[in-house]
Amino acid sequence: MFRLSVEEYAERVADLPVRPSAVQVEQLQWAVHRVAAEDLRSPVDLPLFRNSQMDGFAARSADVAGAPVELPVVAEIPAGAVEPRPLAHGGVARIMTGAPLPDGADCVIPVEDTTDAGDGRVRIERGRGIGEYVRNRGSDVHSEEVLVPAGTLLEPRHLAALAAAGVAEVPVLGHLSVPIITTGAELLPPGEPLTPGRIYDANRVALETGLAVNGIGVGLRRRTSDDPSEFAAAFEEVHRASLVITSGGVSKGAYEVVRDVLEPRGVEFGSVAMQPGGPQGIGVVDGTPVLCFPGNPVSTQVSFAVFARPLLRRVAGLPPIEADAAELAHAVSSVPGRRQFLRGLRTGGIVEIVGGPGSHLVAAMARANVLVDVPAETTELAAGETVRVLPL
Incomplete structure (x- = not known):
C-alpha cells in the first residue's frame, strides 16, 4: 500500500505504459475531433487565382482616378468564369464576388459606389487604388505552406480550410479506446425512477465526456454492483484495452469491490495526500494499465483532471492544459x-x-x-x- 504526494503519484500515472495510437487516414468528414498526425500542407495557393472581393466592376485604377466618371461596361464575369478576356483601357467589367479578375484590371469598384448610367454604361462615383477589393493568389496561404500543424484537434474550421485546398483525406492519430467501469450497488442510470437508497451515476457521464473532449474514444461502458463476481466479469470484458478506468470501491472499508478483485492481480491501492481524491489505485493487469478512482463524484472528476487528463492528452497528441x-x-x-x-x-x-x-x-x-x-x-x-x- 502506498502513501504518496500528488507529484509522486502523478509521476506514476505518467509512467503507465499506455500505447500511442496508430496513424489512420480518414476522409475529411470523419476526421472531426481527431488529431492531425503530421503537418498538413496546402497543395495549392489560396486563393487559387486573383479574384474579386465584392460584387461590382473590375477596373483599371488609372481609369477611375478622376471619379465620378462614366465608363462602358465591356464584359460580364460571373463566378466560375474561365479566363476572362483582358480588360481594355477605358472600360469596366461587371464582376461577381469570387470571380477571376481579367488581365489589365487592378481594382474592383463595389456596386454600392456605382449608378447605372444607361446605354451600357456605369457611373463610377468613387475611384479605387491598385489592389482595392482584390484577392491576390496565395494571399491566404502558399502552396506547401502548413495549413494545419501536427497535433491539432481538428475542428470544422480546420477541415473547411483543407477542403478549400482540395485535400480529401488526412492522416490522424487512431482513436485510443478507454473502457470505463463504475461501481456501486446504489447506482442507477440517469432517467430511471429512483428507489430508496439509490443515487444516479454521475461518474460514468463525467468520465465518458472527459475522455471525449480530450481526444480519446470511449470503449465499453459497464456499471456493476458491489458483487466481486459481477465486477470481475465486467473487467474481463474490457481489460484488453489501452487503459481501463474505474470509479468506486478503492478504499479500506467493506464492499470495496475494485480493490478486492484487482489487488490480487497486481493493482496497488493506497492514498495520495490530497482532498478530494485521496484513495487511488494503479497498476497493470495482463499488460493493460489500470487507473482506479474513488467513487465520490467530485473525487472522480478531480482525479481525472489532475492525473488522467495529462497522460491521455499526451498519448492523444494534444498539448497539455497548463495551470x-x-x-x-x-x-x-x-x-x-x-x-x-x-x-x-x-x-x-x-x-x-x-x-x-x-x-x-x-x-x-x-x-x-x-x-x-x-x-x-x-x-x-x-x-x-x-x-x-x-x-x-
Missing part, C-alpha cells in the same frame, strides 16, 4: 496536512471559491471552471493572495 495563477476574491481556510483542490470560478484574473470541500458537492463542481490548488502546509489564505489554478 496558471489568479487572485483570491476572498479569504480561504484549508485543512492542514492535505493538499486541497478547491473548486473555483475564475473571472479574468480573480477566482472565487464555490461550495465547500466535500467530495459530494456536484452542483458546486458544475459552477466551477478551475481547481484552486492549496498546498498541504497552508491553512489560511487572505483575499488578494495569488493561487495556482488548474482549468477544468
Whole structure:
C-alpha cells in the first residue's frame, strides 16, 4: 500500500505504459475531433487565382482616378468564369464576388459606389487604388505552406480550410479506446425512477465526456454492483484495452469491490495526500494499465483532471492544459496536512471559491471552471493572495 504526494503519484500515472495510437487516414468528414498526425500542407495557393472581393466592376485604377466618371461596361464575369478576356483601357467589367479578375484590371469598384448610367454604361462615383477589393493568389496561404500543424484537434474550421485546398483525406492519430467501469450497488442510470437508497451515476457521464473532449474514444461502458463476481466479469470484458478506468470501491472499508478483485492481480491501492481524491489505485493487469478512482463524484472528476487528463492528452497528441495563477476574491481556510483542490470560478484574473470541500458537492463542481490548488502546509489564505489554478 502506498502513501504518496500528488507529484509522486502523478509521476506514476505518467509512467503507465499506455500505447500511442496508430496513424489512420480518414476522409475529411470523419476526421472531426481527431488529431492531425503530421503537418498538413496546402497543395495549392489560396486563393487559387486573383479574384474579386465584392460584387461590382473590375477596373483599371488609372481609369477611375478622376471619379465620378462614366465608363462602358465591356464584359460580364460571373463566378466560375474561365479566363476572362483582358480588360481594355477605358472600360469596366461587371464582376461577381469570387470571380477571376481579367488581365489589365487592378481594382474592383463595389456596386454600392456605382449608378447605372444607361446605354451600357456605369457611373463610377468613387475611384479605387491598385489592389482595392482584390484577392491576390496565395494571399491566404502558399502552396506547401502548413495549413494545419501536427497535433491539432481538428475542428470544422480546420477541415473547411483543407477542403478549400482540395485535400480529401488526412492522416490522424487512431482513436485510443478507454473502457470505463463504475461501481456501486446504489447506482442507477440517469432517467430511471429512483428507489430508496439509490443515487444516479454521475461518474460514468463525467468520465465518458472527459475522455471525449480530450481526444480519446470511449470503449465499453459497464456499471456493476458491489458483487466481486459481477465486477470481475465486467473487467474481463474490457481489460484488453489501452487503459481501463474505474470509479468506486478503492478504499479500506467493506464492499470495496475494485480493490478486492484487482489487488490480487497486481493493482496497488493506497492514498495520495490530497482532498478530494485521496484513495487511488494503479497498476497493470495482463499488460493493460489500470487507473482506479474513488467513487465520490467530485473525487472522480478531480482525479481525472489532475492525473488522467495529462497522460491521455499526451498519448492523444494534444498539448497539455497548463495551470496558471489568479487572485483570491476572498479569504480561504484549508485543512492542514492535505493538499486541497478547491473548486473555483475564475473571472479574468480573480477566482472565487464555490461550495465547500466535500467530495459530494456536484452542483458546486458544475459552477466551477478551475481547481484552486492549496498546498498541504497552508491553512489560511487572505483575499488578494495569488493561487495556482488548474482549468477544468
